[in-house]
Amino acid sequence: MANVVLIYGSTTGNTEALSGHVAAGLKQAGANVTVKNVTDAGVDELADYDAIVFGCSTWGEGELQDDFIDFYDGMDGVSLEGKKAAVFGPGDSEDYPDTFCEAVDILEDALKNSGALIVTESFKVDGDVEPAFGDAEAWGSKVAEAL
Numbered sequence: 001m002a003n004v005v006l007i008y009g010s011t012t013g014n015t016e017a018l019s020g021h022v023a024a025g026l027k028q029a030g031a032n033v034t035v036k037n038v039t040d041a042g043v044d045e046l047a048d049y050d051a052i053v054f055g056c057s058t059w060g061e062g063e064l065q066d067d068f069i070d071f072y073d074g075m076d077g078v079s080l081e082g083k084k085a086a087v088f089g090p091g092d093s094e095d096y097p098d099t100f101c102e103a104v105d106i107l108e109d110a111l112k113n114s115g116a117l118i119v120t121e122s123f124k125v126d127g128d129v130e131p132a133f134g135d136a137e138a139w140g141s142k143v144a145e146a147l
């Protein structure tokens with residue numbers, strides 16, 4: 001059974017809510033999942049897992065959610081060779097058409113640069129997250145099946 005860590009950063013709770021559903025999907029497809037707020041997670045811990053899922057909303061103009069910034073900075077120079085990974089996050093294409101879900105792309109690049117393999121296309125939620133809970137679960141299962 002693959003050991004997966006799901007680390008999320010969330011200011012108003014949207015990414016946190018999605019994380020619960022992604023985690024449920026991962027579990028349903030047979031993964032062993034640890035869910036952590038990025039405020040309680042350290043880059044060193046990533047070595048303990050087979051796979052890494054990041055969930056992060058986009059703030060400012062295409063920036064990482066605040067709590068994720070230190071963690072992201074800490075990833076510089078870390079080797080995640082042999083790890084599998086996937087990224088999701090909510091955003092708002094109506095108000096931020098040029099920077100829609102850019103945090104997801106930033107984290108995907110950071111994972112790739114560290115040597116991790118992205119196993120599934122990222123999952124981006126536009127606007128209200130509640131209608132996307134089912135899709136979040138399905139995406140989680142898809143990730144687990146790709147491990």
Ligand SMILES: Cc1cc2nc3c(=O)[nH]c(=O)nc-3n(C[C@H](O)[C@H](O)[C@H](O)COP(=O)(O)O)c2cc1C
Nearest residue numbers: 010011012013014015057058062091092096100101
């Ligand atoms: C001040 C502000 C800036 C934002 N900037 C972006 C952005 O650049 N791109 C984007 O896709 N969404 C942007 N959003 C939308 C948030 O990412 C969205 O509300 C998200 O669901 C928040 O998730 P969270 O509660 O997990 O932090 C912004 C929202 C606010 C209020």
